[in-house]
Amino acid sequence: MSDADLFSKLDGACDCKSLLKKHCTKERFDAVKDKKTKFGGTIGDCIKSGCLNLDSGVGIYACDPDAYTVFANVLDEVIKDYHKVDKLDHPEPDMGNFEDPGFGDLDPSGDFIVSTRVRVGRSHDSYGFPPVLSKDQIVKMEGDTKAAFEKFSGELAGKYYPLEGMSREESKQLTADHFLFKDDDRFLRDAGGYNNWPSGRGIFFNNNKTFLVWVNEEDHLRLISMQKGGNLAAVYRRLCQAITTMQNSGLSFAKREGLGYLTFCPSNLGTALRASVHMKVPNLAAKADEFKAICEKYNIQARGIHGEHTESEGGVYDLSNKRRLGLTEYQAVMEMKTGVEEILKREKELEGAKGAKK
Ligand SMILES: Nc1ncnc2c1ncn2[C@@H]1O[C@H](COP(=O)(O)OP(=O)(O)OP(=O)(O)O)[C@@H](O)[C@H]1O
Incomplete structure (x- = not known):
């Protein structure tokens, strides 16, 4: 489908409620329809998923880091709306004193x-995102990333497992353990997120599986620190040490002033x-009602335990910071901490009241 056909489909849809539909007006589309990013991407590459999936929530992916500049007339509006900010003035990154947080x-x-988990997304600034990435490029990028993994030492040291060639059993077990990613998201698929799958994709583990990196899942890199129990300090410290090691190994991550770190989906950028x-x-x-209100008050997002859009099991919820843009990394973690503490306090009160009634 041509870029113009994609846009007509979106333009003609009456019951589409995506942010793309709201902000990609004909005027804005026409203003950028002939532009190309320095990676060769077009506005059509960005809006394809949202035009093919009219039930999208966001509906737009950046075709590459440069899209945030070239197609800013549409993307900036989507970003402000999604992240509920008036201005795009994201602060400089600040992980705080992570050794003693x-x-x-x-x-x-x-x-x-x-269990506790903290993850960040990162993009190499010298490569495009999936819509403009060839098989050779994704494999080369995987090579650059693997070279950086060699710099991990101590607790972070581990091994890289490429998806290509991984046995079915191994991949099933890793998914059940909440470690591995799948290729089953139709929104991401239509955005080109699974092009050349599984080439260039893989997962890095440290030896005790408390630190992992997803390579070319949705983003070039997802750095993840996790462990059983509630020790947020240990999880955060490990993640910050890993980020610092990767930056010091010569990798350069895509950022834009006012937007922070750039990711494939505009919903993730900022921190x-x-x-x-x-x-x-x-x-x-x-x-x-009370659960919803307390989550809203403290900017907490509640998800099911098998990832976004899944249901809770046995009263266990995934509770995380809702805000990712317009605050520092340290502030985002502190928001999650404060919200979780309040939720825990209330859960204990309700549990106590139940005990008293018995
Ligand atoms: N605190 C946690 N403890 C254990 N597993 C977790 C925790 N938080 C998330 N996970 C697991 O991580 C996997 C990925 O989750 P999910 O896709 O919701 O979030 P994400 O990786 O942060 O990305 P996105 O926000 O883009 O969806 C899922 O298997 C989920 O169960």
Whole structure:
């Protein structure tokens, strides 16, 4: 389908509620329809998924880091709307004093928090995103990334497992353990996210599986630190040490002033950080209105435990920072910490009240 045909499909859709539909007006589309990014991408590459999937929430992916400049007339509006900010004035990155972050274990009893995870997305600034990436380029980029992994030492040291050639059993087990990613998202598929799959994709693990890197899942890199229990300090420290090592190994990550770190989907840019706990909150979750209100008050997003758009199981929720743009990395983690502590306090009160009634 040509870029013009894609746009007509979107333009003619009456019940489409995506941010793309809202902000990619005919005027804005016409203003950029003949432009190309320095990686050769077009506005059609960015809007394809949202035009083919009219039920998208966002509907636009950047075809490459340069798209955030060349197609800013559309992308900036989507970003402001999605992240609920008036201005694009994201601060300079600041991970705070991560060696001594001023918080520790959010649930020393171990009764409520099942596991803690903090991840960031990063993009190499010398490569495009999937819509403009050839098989050779994705394989070369994987090579650059693997070279940086060689610099990991101590707790971070581990091994890279390319998806190509991985046995079915191994990949099934890694997915069940919440470690591996899949190729089953139709929005990402139509954005070109699975082009040349599984070439260039893989996963790095440290030896005790508390630090991993997804290579060319949705983003070029997703750096993930996770462990059982609620020790947010240990998880955050490990992630920041890994980010620092990768930056010092010569990799240069795509950023734009006012937008922070750039990612394939505009919903992730800024800090590109999501800090989450899997926490047991059956009593509070049973009071749906109160649960929703407390999450909103503290900017917490609640998800099911198998990732975005999944349901909770046994009262366990994935609770994370909702804000990723317009605040520093340290502030984003602190927001999650504060919200989770409040939710935990309320869950304990409700649990206590139930005990008293018995
Ligand atoms: N605190 C956590 N403990 C254990 N596993 C987690 C935790 N948070 C997320 N996961 C797991 O990580 C995987 C990826 O989750 P999900 O796709 O929701 O988030 P993400 O990787 O942060 O990316 P995105 O926000 O783009 O969806 C899922 O298998 C999910 O269960």
